[in-house]
Amino acid sequence: xxxxxxxxxxxxxxxxxxxxxxxxxxxxxxxxxxxxxxxxxxxxxxxxxxxxxxxxxxxxxxxxxxxxxxxxxxxxxxxxxxxxxxxxxxxxxxxxxxxxxxxxxxxxxxxxxxxxxxxxxxxx
Numbered sequence: 001x002x003x004x005x006x007x008x009x010x011x012x013x014x015x016x017x018x019x020x021x022x023x024x025x026x027x028x029x030x031x032x033x034x035x036x037x038x039x040x041x042x043x044x045x046x047x048x049x050x051x052x053x054x055x056x057x058x059x060x061x062x063x064x065x066x067x068x069x070x071x072x073x074x075x076x077x078x079x080x081x082x083x084x085x086x087x088x089x090x091x092x093x094x095x096x097x098x099x100x101x102x103x104x105x106x107x108x109x110x111x112x113x114x115x116x117x118x119x120x121x122x123x124x
Contacts, residue, residue, distance in 0.1 A: 002026035002113050004096050009118030012086055016122070020081040022096030022115060030074035033104035035111055036081045038092035038120075047106035048094070049081060057103065064090075086122045093117040 008020040022034070035050040049060045049070040058070050069082040079096055095118075097111035104110040 002098075004098060004113055004115035006094065006096055006115045006118040009094060009120045011121045011123065014086060014088055014122055014124050016086050017082070017084045018086065018120060020083065020094055020096075020118060020120075022079045022081075024077045024079075024098065024113075028074075028077055029098045030077070031102055033099040033102060033110075034070075034072060034079040035097045035099060035104060035106075036070060036079075036094060037097060037108065038090075038094045039117075040089075040092040043092075045095070045108065047108075050099075050104050050106065051079065052104075053102040059105065061106070083120070086120075088122045088124045090120060091122050092120060094120050 003025045006022050033052050036048040037045050039045040051058045051070045055072045067085045072079045096115045098113040099111045
């Protein structure tokens with residue numbers, strides 16, 4: 001059974017940092033792109049970042065560019081999202097996802113496995 005489990009969320013003040021982790025089990029995703037998405041209350045799920053199979057290519061939503069960094073450790077089957085300079089508008093449930101292909105973009109349809117998410121709350 002394939003599982004993606006996120007951790008590292010919590011409550012932080014504006015300007016603070018958090019590091020999210022997404023641990024995969026049930027199969028290896030070293031040949032697949034991985035992504036992070038978020039969903040705030042009353043809003044649709046939106047793309048945050050993606051990383052290709054090797055970690056050599058990343059892409060970010062404009063709203064997080066320069067503040068967030070996605071990385072991966074294929075030996076640990078884990079993906080990370082380092083979030084710095086957090087803003088109240090970053091408050092959301094953050095989910096990781098595994099794509100079908102080695103490279104993926106911002107479309108939710110590109111991703112086939114999803115985690116349950118971890119709550120990130122940024123206070124002003």
